[in-house]
Each structure stands twice: as C-alpha cells, then as structure tokens.
Amino acid sequence: MKNSIIVSRYDEDISWLEEYKDFNIYIYNKGANIETKHSNKVLSLPNVGRESHTWIYHIVENYNNLDAVNIFLQGRVDDLGIMAFTDPKDYLVKTIKYGFSVSRMGLLGPLHWKKNVGIEKDKRYKSKWEDGEISRSKQGFRDFAKDLFPKIPIFVATSYGGCFAVTNQKIKKYDLNFYKDILRILEKHQNPIEGHFMERLWCYLFTENSLLKYAIFDVIKTKLEKFGLRSF
16 A cells, blocks of 8 residues: 655645655645646645645545555645655654654643634734634634543643644544544634644644653754754
8 A cells, every 4th residue: 555645735836746656646736726747636625724624624535545654744845844854755654653753743731722822923923813814713722622632631742834644543543523523614714723723733633642752852852952952
C-alpha cells in the first residue's frame, strides 16, 4: 500500500510535489483552477474552513480507503519554519513508530485555553478578527475541545501550522460520524474560529496525549533555540 500526501492549496506553487511520485498525491484546490500531472486526484473545494476543513473532508470521503500513512500539508511548507518539514518523507519514520508525527510539538497549559485562542491579539489575525472575517464561537476553545474529548486534560501535547502525518489506524479510532460532525462545523464559514481550534487539537485527537513527554522536550528545544542556545 502506498502512502499519501494530501495538500490543501489556495494559490501556492505546488511544483515541489513533482519529486514525490512514490506517494499517492491528493490536491484539494480552494483557489483558481489548476492543471497538474503530478497528482492522483485534483478536487476543487469551496474556500471554507481553512486547512482543517480539507483534512476532515479527505478523511470523510476516503474513510474506508485510507492509505497506510497520510501526510497532510499546506500548499506551501517552506514558510512555516520549524512547524513543518520541507521534505514530506521526514514524517514517515516517527509516524510508523508512533502513529502520528509533526516536525515540532508544543504544549497547551492553563494559560492556553483562552476562548478565542488569543487570535484577537495575534498580529497575523488581529485585523481579520476585528473586521469579522474570522467567525466567533459561542463555546470557546476549552468547551469545544471538551465536547469532542470529554476527558481532555489541562496539559495537552499540541502542534501548530496544520501539517502532520497520521496512520489510517489512528484515524479510524473514531467513527465516520465523529468526523462528519466536525465537517459540518468547519464548512459554515471561510475562516471559522473552530479551524484554529482544530489546528491545536490534531495531536491530541490522534494520540490522546501519548506523546506528551516528547512535546515537553520539544518545548524546551524551541526555547533554547529562541535564545540562541544549543539544544540537546
């Protein structure tokens, strides 16, 4: 069985996929029409739900036909720094070992469960938030997470950037209706706040915190790098 690269594309140049012919490649296009010969499938989708909608849509549509390892990537990965591998093959070893892999994990703690995950103060999103281009949630992040995972703890391994790899076995721990319910939430708005929530919950969804100690190590590593110190 081949492994898959699933790409959420808007207007990015995806020619970098040309060298990955040994993967099944699925391109979900939310921008202008494209033609490419380097994909098993190109499907146009409405521009809703951020990449979270794309990932859930792929899972729902392929639930009974998922490949062994599924690598979910944005149309461009070389601008995400430590949050994404520039070579998709770098996800494979840890995914095969643990069932899930990201390039760098983070950690959610008591200060990270703010209702809107701090988007209203994030310079990347502040203007869109103020202009209403990002939808609001009546629940807030913590309640949204608890609806999905009633036993989710306060300290949770997380990741950012929306790029990760996961095995089909980990995906299928949840039934199809679980994913359909999430899809209905994400498809209601071009930039739903729930898309930002899901970005922070992929790691818990597929690992149930089994990688928490590795997340702690990654947080320390990131802090050391931030201050120009050598990591272990």
